[in-house]
Amino acid sequence: MVVEGWGVERFGEVNRVEVRSGSEASSVEAFERWEAHVSAAYVPLAVSPMPNGLFRGHIEHARYGDMDLTVVGSTPQLIHRTGRLIARTEDEFLLASIPLSGSARLRQDDRVADVRPGGIVFYDTTRPYEWEFGEDWEQVVLQVPLSKLRERYGVIDADVPTATHFSSESAPGVVAQFFRGVAGLRRNDPGGAALLAEPGMDLLAAAVVAASGGVPRDQSADALNRQRVLSFMRDNCADPDLGVDRIAEGCRMSRRTLYRVFAEFEGGPGAVLRRMRIERSCELLRTAPQLPLSAVAKASGFLTERSFYRSFRTEMGTTPGSFRTLP
Numbered sequence: 001m002v003v004e005g006w007g008v009e010r011f012g013e014v015n016r017v018e019v020r021s022g023s024e025a026s027s028v029e030a031f032e033r034w035e036a037h038v039s040a041a042y043v044p045l046a047v048s049p050m051p052n053g054l055f056r057g058h059i060e061h062a063r064y065g066d067m068d069l070t071v072v073g074s075t076p077q078l079i080h081r082t083g084r085l086i087a088r089t090e091d092e093f094l095l096a097s098i099p100l101s102g103s104a105r106l107r108q109d110d111r112v113a114d115v116r117p118g119g120i121v122f123y124d125t126t127r128p129y130e131w132e133f134g135e136d137w138e139q140v141v142l143q144v145p146l147s148k149l150r151e152r153y154g155v156i157d158a159d160v161p162t163a164t165h166f167s168s169e170s171a172p173g174v175v176a177q178f179f180r181g182v183a184g185l186r187r188n189d190p191g192g193a194a195l196l197a198e199p200g201m202d203l204l205a206a207a208v209v210a211a212s213g214g215v216p217r218d219q220s221a222d223a224l225n226r227q228r229v230l231s232f233m234r235d236n237c238a239d240p241d242l243g244v245d246r247i248a249e250g251c252r253m254s255r256r257t258l259y260r261v262f263a264e265f266e267g268g269p270g271a272v273l274r275r276m277r278i279e280r281s282c283e284l285l286r287t288a289p290q291l292p293l294s295a296v297a298k299a300s301g302f303l304t305e306r307s308f309y310r311s312f313r314t315e316m317g318t319t320p321g322s323f324r325t326l327p
Contacts, residue, residue, distance in 0.1 A: 013062060014190055017041075020056040027055045034074065041070055042143060043093065043125045044085040050076035050134065062186060064197040066148050067204065071183050073101070073138030079131040086126060092146040093125045094160065096204065098176040102137030106130070111163035118168040120176035122160055122211065129163070140176075140183045142204055153205040159212040171210035171224070175203055178227050188282070191315075192275050196230075199264040203227060222261040225253070229261065229269070237276040238301045244269055277301045278315045281308065285324045293320050 017037050021030035027049065034057045035047040041059050049055060057074030097106070099117045106113045106121055108129035113121050123129050126146070149155035166172040179200070186193030202223035210224075229251050236242050236250070247269060248258045262269045281300035284291060291299070297308035312320050 014060055014186055015062070016058065016060045018056075018058045021054050027053070030055045038072070038079070041068075041072070042095070042141070043081065043089055043091065046080040046082060046085065048078040048080070050078065060183075062190075062193075062197075064194060064200050066144060067197070067200050068143040069179065069183060069197065069200070070141045070143070071100070071138065072141055073136070074133070075136055076133050078133070081125060081127075081129045083128055086128065089125075091125070093143050094122060094146050094149060094208065095125065096120055096122050096142040096176075096207070098140040098142070098180055100138040100140060100180065102133065102135050104134070104137055104139075105132040106163050107132075108163040113163045113165040115165055118173070119165050119170075120172045120207070121163065121165050122172075122208065123162050124157065124160065126157070127162075140179055142179060142200075144201060144204060148201065149205055149208065152201075153209065155205065155208055155212070160208055161211050164211070166211060172207040175207035175210075175224075175227060178203060178230065185279070189279060192279055195265065195272070195275060199223060199226060202264075225251075225257075226261045229253075229258065230272070233269070233273055233276055237273060237280060238299060240298070240301050240303045242273065242301065247273070273301075274311055275315065278312055281312060281320065282316070282323065285320060289324060296320065 019030050019034045019037065021027040031047070031049050034055065035045070037057075037059060038047055039045050041061055055075050058072070060071040062069055097115065098120050099115055101117060103114065103116045106115055106123060106129065108123050108127060115121050124146070146155075146157060150157075166176075168174070168177065178196075182193050182197050182200070185196070203226065206223040206227075229247065232250050233242075233247060244255060244258065248255045251258070259268055262272065265272055267274075277300045281296050281302075284296045284299060288296075293308070294305045297305045300308065302308035302311065309320060312323070316323060
């Protein structure tokens with residue numbers, strides 16, 4: 001069975017493809033379709049199934065400027081990027097995989113990385129690589145043109161440490177946590193995910209530069225600062241006294257610097273904070289139906305129920321009460 005979702009995309013629009021073997025398609029037929037979808041989503045690839053009976057796989061794709069973000073997963077398989085396939089394509093990309101579940105092994109440039117949830121690994125489509133997935137798995141995959149990394153951030157291809165696993169405690173790993181959050185958010189709030197993903201290219205470039213041991217350019221340094229501020233805001237957004245001044249103070253930077261690192265966000269840090277509070281209120285409205293709206297407003301960081309109602313309707317296009325009744 002194949003569920004199609006590919007087409008002409010708007011910024012941040014999420015398209016989903018599912019492939020499953022079963023009564024409508026044999027495992028061989030399903031896998032052929034899967035290989036075609038994987039190659040269309042990334043670059044031409046050779047995909048081989050591992051003996052496991054029924055096959056299933058899915059790809060959720062969205063584009064944010066020059067960066068593609070996908071969530072991909074399936075039953076066990078092998079994926080090869082061969083020299084012959086490389087010769088057939090002119091596009092050059094850097095990919096970053098952020099495992100959500102399942103362990104895997106990546107081989108490239110005479111290196112081998114055992115990849116597991118909680119980290120990030122980079123690989124280059126201009127050179128052969130191999131993925132070995134011995135169990136069910138799911139990853140967030142980021143894909144950016146190598147030309148953009150060279151032109152904007154001075155990244156030299158040879159300096160990128162491919163097939164090297166960076167843990168969650170490393171600078172690239174901290175960036176990976178951000179993109180895991182964006183991928184999870186877009187299922188319930190694609191608009192919020194698109195807002196946070198706007199400066200994603202800068203943030204990924206910062207991770208690449210940090211991984212290679214280089215000194216970030218201004219854009220990459222701002223991206224790392226932005227990630228630090230976003231983490232602080234998420235941890236404290238339920239505090240109704242949190243505002244721009246408190247954010248700047250908590251992150252040990254001036255208001256001017258704070259606004260500069262959020263220059264790519266429409267509305268600046270204040271708009272991002274409001275969006276975070278709306279996201280928190282949506283979660284409470286879904287999971288705690290017994291809470292009165294006044295309690296939801298307070299727990300989400302709004303000073304008054306009136307300001308909560310107004311902000312919620314502006315962001316979500318409906319009232320909190322109506323949102324709560326949605327299936």
